Amino acid sequence: MCRLSAITSGRYFSPLENILALETMKEGHDGSGLGLVLKDLGGMFKDMKGYPILSGICSDKGLEIMDQYMKARGFEELLFWEPDIHAVPGSDIQRRDHYFAKVYNYPAEMRELPMPEKEDLLMNTRLALRSIGERDESIFVFSFYPDVITLKEVGDPLQLAEFFGLDKGKLTAKIILAQGRQNTNYAIYLYACHPFFIQGYCTMTNGENTAFVPIREFISSRGFPGYTGYNSDSEVFTHILHYCHRQLKYPLSYYKDVITPLKNSEIEKRPDSRALGLIKNSLRPLCIDGPNCVIGFTPDGTVFMAQDSKKLRPGVVGGAPGKFALMSEECGLDKAVPVRDKAADFSPMKYDMVIVTPDARELKQWNQLNV
Amino acid sequence: MEPAERLDQNHEFSLREFPYIIRWREDRCTRCGRCTAVCPVNAIEPSVFAQRLVQSEGSTPLPSTVRKIMHGIRQVTDMERYCTGCGSCSLVCPTVAIEPEYNPRHKFLFYKNKGGVPYTRGGRRNDPSPSTVDQMKFTRISMLTDPALDAGRHEFHIRTLLGRILPPEKLPLEVKDGLLAVREDIGFIPPVREIYPIRIGSMSVGALSPHMWEGLAMGVAYLNEVEGLPVVMCTGEGGIPPRLLTSRFAKYFILQIASGYFGWDEIIHAIPRMVEDPAAIEIKYGQGAKPGDGGLLMAYKVLKLIAKIRGVPEYVDLASPPTHQTQYSIEEAVAKMIQSMSMAWGFRVPVYPKISGTKTARAVLNNLARNPYAAALCIDGEDGGTGAAYNVSMDKMGHPIASNIRDCYLDLVKQGKQNELPLIAAGGMGKTGSLAANAAAMIMLGASAVDIGKYIMQSAAQCFGDEYNRCNLCNTGRCPRGITTQDPKLYRRLDPDKVAERVVDVFKSADMELKKIFAPMGRSTQLPIGMSDGLGVADKEIAERLKISYVC
Ligand code: SF4
Ligand code: SF4
Numbered sequence: 001m002c003r004l005s006a007i008t009s010g011r012y013f014s015p016l017e018n019i020l021a022l023e024t025m026k027e028g029h030d031g032s033g034l035g036l037v038l039k040d041l042g043g044m045f046k047d048m049k050g051y052p053i054l055s056g057i058c059s060d061k062g063l064e065i066m067d068q069y070m071k072a073r074g075f076e077e078l079l080f081w082e083p084d085i086h087a088v089p090g091s092d093i094q095r096r097d098h099y100f101a102k103v104y105n106y107p108a109e110m111r112e113l114p115m116p117e118k119e120d121l122l123m124n125t126r127l128a129l130r131s132i133g134e135r136d137e138s139i140f141v142f143s144f145y146p147d148v149i150t151l152k153e154v155g156d157p158l159q160l161a162e163f164f165g166l167d168k169g170k171l172t173a174k175i176i177l178a179q180g181r182q183n184t185n186y187a188i189y190l191y192a193c194h195p196f197f198i199q200g201y202c203t204m205t206n207g208e209n210t211a212f213v214p215i216r217e218f219i220s221s222r223g224f225p226g227y228t229g230y231n232s233d234s235e236v237f238t239h240i241l242h243y244c245h246r247q248l249k250y251p252l253s254y255y256k257d258v259i260t261p262l263k264n265s266e267i268e269k270r271p272d273s274r275a276l277g278l279i280k281n282s283l284r285p286l287c288i289d290g291p292n293c294v295i296g297f298t299p300d301g302t303v304f305m306a307q308d309s310k311k312l313r314p315g316v317v318g319g320a321p322g323k324f325a326l327m328s329e330e331c332g333l334d335k336a337v338p339v340r341d342k343a344a345d346f347s348p349m350k351y352d353m354v355i356v357t358p359d360a361r362e363l364k365q366w367n368q369l370n371v
Numbered sequence: 372m373e374p375a376e377r378l379d380q381n382h383e384f385s386l387r388e389f390p391y392i393i394r395w396r397e398d399r400c401t402r403c404g405r406c407t408a409v410c411p412v413n414a415i416e417p418s419v420f421a422q423r424l425v426q427s428e429g430s431t432p433l434p435s436t437v438r439k440i441m442h443g444i445r446q447v448t449d450m451e452r453y454c455t456g457c458g459s460c461s462l463v464c465p466t467v468a469i470e471p472e473y474n475p476r477h478k479f480l481f482y483k484n485k486g487g488v489p490y491t492r493g494g495r496r497n498d499p500s501p502s503t504v505d506q507m508k509f510t511r512i513s514m515l516t517d518p519a520l521d522a523g524r525h526e527f528h529i530r531t532l533l534g535r536i537l538p539p540e541k542l543p544l545e546v547k548d549g550l551l552a553v554r555e556d557i558g559f560i561p562p563v564r565e566i567y568p569i570r571i572g573s574m575s576v577g578a579l580s581p582h583m584w585e586g587l588a589m590g591v592a593y594l595n596e597v598e599g600l601p602v603v604m605c606t607g608e609g610g611i612p613p614r615l616l617t618s619r620f621a622k623y624f625i626l627q628i629a630s631g632y633f634g635w636d637e638i639i640h641a642i643p644r645m646v647e648d649p650a651a652i653e654i655k656y657g658q659g660a661k662p663g664d665g666g667l668l669m670a671y672k673v674l675k676l677i678a679k680i681r682g683v684p685e686y687v688d689l690a691s692p693p694t695h696q697t698q699y700s701i702e703e704a705v706a707k708m709i710q711s712m713s714m715a716w717g718f719r720v721p722v723y724p725k726i727s728g729t730k731t732a733r734a735v736l737n738n739l740a741r742n743p744y745a746a747a748l749c750i751d752g753e754d755g756g757t758g759a760a761y762n763v764s765m766d767k768m769g770h771p772i773a774s775n776i777r778d779c780y781l782d783l784v785k786q787g788k789q790n791e792l793p794l795i796a797a798g799g800m801g802k803t804g805s806l807a808a809n810a811a812a813m814i815m816l817g818a819s820a821v822d823i824g825k826y827i828m829q830s831a832a833q834c835f836g837d838e839y840n841r842c843n844l845c846n847t848g849r850c851p852r853g854i855t856t857q858d859p860k861l862y863r864r865l866d867p868d869k870v871a872e873r874v875v876d877v878f879k880s881a882d883m884e885l886k887k888i889f890a891p892m893g894r895s896t897q898l899p900i901g902m903s904d905g906l907g908v909a910d911k912e913i914a915e916r917l918k919i920s921y922v923c
Contacts, residue, residue: 211894221786251550274552278544
C-alpha cells in the first residue's frame with residue numbers, strides 16, 4: 001500500500017519533513033518512487049505567486065523542444081529552477097537530464113484574462129507538451145499552475161531527497177503532499193505516480209480503485225480536455241474533485257457525498273436531501289467503492305482527507321492550528337508533528353471528512369450524517 | 372390392384388423420425404392409464420396387440436407356445452401428435468414404466484408443416500450451446516492491494532436505477548448556506564426508481580395461467596414487503612387484473628403497452644382510482660424470440676377473466692400487429708408514445724421502449740438518447756422466450772444480447788450518456804441456470820438490469836421446456852405444468868403459493884450469488900455497471916468484439 005504524507009502549515013517548511021514522515025511508514029512502501037507537490041511556495045518562488053510554474057522532467061532534446069514551443073506560444077520565461085543534483089552512493093536512482101520548474105509570464109494578450117480562462121490555457125499547454133514528449137519520453141510535465149511545483153522520480157524517497165538536495169532547505173512551501181510509492185499493478189511510469197494535479201486541484205490516494213473503469217469512462221466523457229491520462233487508477237480521484245468543485249461548483253464537502261454516497265434512507269435525514277438524491281443518481285458512476293484514502297488540496301489552500309468504509313486502516317490527521325499533518329499512518333503523524341494533543345488525533349471513518357482551512361488555521365471534522 | 376403402401380406402410384413415419392421416442396416397459400406397466408390420460412398431445416395411446424408367449428405348467432418342463440391378446444401403450448406415428456418429450460407420462464407413472472428418450476437423429480422439421488402451415492410453438496430458441504454471456508468469467512479478484520469483501524457480513528447495495536437520469540451538468544442546483552439546494556424554477560426532473568437489477572420480464576395474464584401469474588405477483592410483493600428486495604415485474608401485453616391495478620401493490624408492476632393495446636382501455640379508465648403509480652410503463656416494439664412479429668393469444672385462451680382484463684369478447688383470436696398502428700417514423704412511434712404515456716401519469720412514471728435485439732439497436736438508442744422523456748431501453752436478445760411464434764422466427768431470427776448491449780453501452784459512453792439512459796438486457800438470462808453470473812456479466816458489459824422469463828418459469832414452476840424442443844407447447848393452451856394455459860383442469864395443477872415461494876427462493880439466492888460475485892471483485896456500494904475490466908473470456912474473437920480481456 002502506498003504511503004501518504006501531507007503537511008499544511010502557516011509557515012514555510014521543507015518537503016524533507018514529509019519524506020522523513022514517509023520514512024517512518026516505510027514498512028508500507030517499497031521505495032519504488034516518490035511524488036511531491038508543493039503549493040504556496042517559499043524561498044525564491046515567494047515573490048512570483050502570480051506566475052505559472054511548469055514543472056516536470058525532460059531530456060536535453062526535450063528541453064529544446066519545450067522552450068521552442070513555449071516561446072512560440074508567447075510564454076515569457078522568468079525563472080528556470082533545477083534542483084542541485086547530488087549523486088547518492090549505493091542508490092539505483094537513474095539521473096535524467098533535467099528536473100525543472102520554470103516560471104513564466106503569460107503571453108501578453110492573455111495577461112488580463114480572467115483566471116478560469118488562464119487555467120484552461122495553462123492546462124492545454126501542459127497537455128500539448130505532454131503529447132509532444134510522451135512517446136519518446138523526452139518531456140514529462142506534471143503541473144503548470146501558479147505557485148505549485150511537482151517533483152517525481154523513481155527510487156527510494158529518502159535517497160531521492162538527498163538526490164534532489166531537498167535536505168538543503170532551499171525549497172519550501174506551506175502545503176506539501178508526498179507519496180511513497182508501493183509499486184503494485186503498474187510498471188513504474190512517471191505519469192502513474194501520485195500526487196496528480198489539475199488546475200489547482202491535487203490529490204493522492206492509497207488503496208486500489210475497484211471501480212476505476214466505469215469512473216474513467218464517465219469522467220473522460222464529460223467533454224473536458226484535461227480528463228485524460230489515467231496511467232494510474234488514482235488519477236480519477238483528482239479529476240472527480242476538480243469536476244465536482246470547479247466544474248459543477250459543489251461545496252467541497254460534496255466530494256465525499258459523490259465518492260461515497262449515502263444510502264437513500266440516510267439521505268432522507270439530510271436537510272439537502274432532494275439535491276443529494278439527485279446528485280447521487282446523476283453521479284452514480286463516480287462512487288469509488290474503495291478501499292481508498294484520499295488526501296488532497298483545492299486551489300484556495302484547503303487540505304482534506306476522506307476515505308470509504310472499506311478502508312480497513314484509515315488515515316489519520318493531527319496537529320494544532322498553524323500546522324496539521326494528514327498521514328496514512330499514525331507513526332508518520334508522530335514524526336511530522338511530534339508535539340501535539342494526541343487525544344485530538346482524528347481518523348475520518350466511513351462518514352467523515354477532515355477539512356483543514358488555508359494556512360492550517362482550523363481543522364474541521366465534517367460528517368455526512370450530521371449536516 | 373391394391374396399392375403397395377397398404378402392405379409395406381411406405382407412407383407412414385417410422386418412430387426414428389420423431390424427436391422423442393417413448394420407452395415403455397411392459398413388465399412394469401400396471402395398465403393404470405394415467406400416462407395416456409395426462410399426455411397433452413395424445414402421443415401415446417392404449418393399444419392392443421398379440422403376443423406369443425412360451426409357457427410351461429406341469430412339474431416337468433414342457434414348454435408350449437400360446438398367443439395372447441395384450442393391452443399396452445403405443446406411441447403414435449402421426450406427426451401432428453408427436454411426442455414432445457415433456458415427461459408428463461413419466462411423472463404420473465406409479466411404476467416408472469414409461470419415459471421419453473431424445474432422438475438426436477430425428478427429422479421432425481422436415482415434416483412438421485402439414486397443410487402448408489409452418490411449425491409454430493412456444494418456448495425458446497432450440498440451441499443448447501452456451502450463450503456468449505455464459506462463457507464470461509469474472510477474472511478481476513481483489514486480494515491484497517484491495518482486500519476482498521465478505522459476502523456474508525459486508526453491507527451490499529445491489530440496486531439499480533430505472534428512469535431517465537439527468538446529467539450532472541443539467542441538475543437544477545444552487546448553493547444556499549453552504550448546502551446544495553434544488554432551484555425553485557426547476558424544469559422537468561424525470562422520475563427514477565431504485566429497483567432490483569433482476570426483473571421479471573413481460574409475460575401477460577393470458578399467456579400465463581391465472582395461478583402462474585398470481586404466484587409470480589405474490590412472490591414479487593413478498594420480496595418487496597418482507598425481504599426488502601425491490602423486485603419489479605412487467606405485465607406483458609394485455610393489462611393487469613383490475614383489483615391489483617387499483618391496489619397499493621400496483622407500484623411493483625411495470626405495465627406494458629404493445630401494438631394490440633389490449634387492456635389499455637381498462638387501465639386508462641382506472642387511473643383516477645389508482646392509489647399508487649406503476650413502477651414504469653414498457654412500450655413493446657419487439658420481442659427477442661420473434662423479432663418483427665406481432666403477438667397472438669389463441670381464441671381458446673381468451674376466457675372470461677382474460678376477456679374482461681383485455682376489454683375484448685371471449686373466445687376470439689387476439690392478434691397484436693407486428694408494429695404499432697401509429698408508427699410512421701421513429702419520432703412518431705417512440706417520441707409520441709412516450710410522451711402520451713408519461714402524460715397519463717403526470718410525468719411521474721418512467722416510460723421506456725422494449726425492442727428485440729437487432730443490428731439497428733444503436734439507431735434506436737441514439738434517438739432515445741436525444742429524447743429527454745425516454746426512461747431506458749430494454750433489448751430482448753435472440754435467446755428470449757415466447758408463448759407462441761413460428762419456429763423459424765424463434766430459431767433463426769434475432770441478435771445475441773451480449774454484443775448488442777455492449778455496443779449500445781459504448782455508444783452511450785462516447786456521448787457521455789452512459790448513466791442517463793439505463794439499458795436493460797433480456798433474452799437468455801440464466802439460460803443454463805447461472806442467473807446471477809449472467810446478470811453480473813451483462814451488468815459489467817453495460818446493462819443496468821436484466822429481465823428473466825423462461826428462467827422463472829423453469830425455476831418457480833418447473834416448466835418442462837428446454838433447448839431440445841422439449842414440450843414447448845405453450846401456444847397450444849395445453850401446458851402440462853399449468854403455466855401457460857387457461858384450462859382450469861390444467862392450471863389447478865399449479866399451486867400459486869408454491870410458485871410464490873419459489874420466486875422468493877430464486878431472488879434471495881440470486882442476491883446471495885451476486886454478492887459472492889461482487890465481493891471478491893471489491894464492489895459493494897454501487898452496481899458495477901460497465902466494469903468491463905472485471906470480465907474475461909477464453910475466446911479471442913469474443914474478447915475483441917466486446918472489448919474485454921482474453922484469458923486462457
Ligand atoms: S413425454 Fe409428454 S408428449 Fe410424450 S408421451 Fe409422455 S406425456 Fe405425451
Ligand atoms: S411446461 Fe408449459 S410453459 Fe413449459 S414448455 Fe411446456 S407448455 Fe410451455
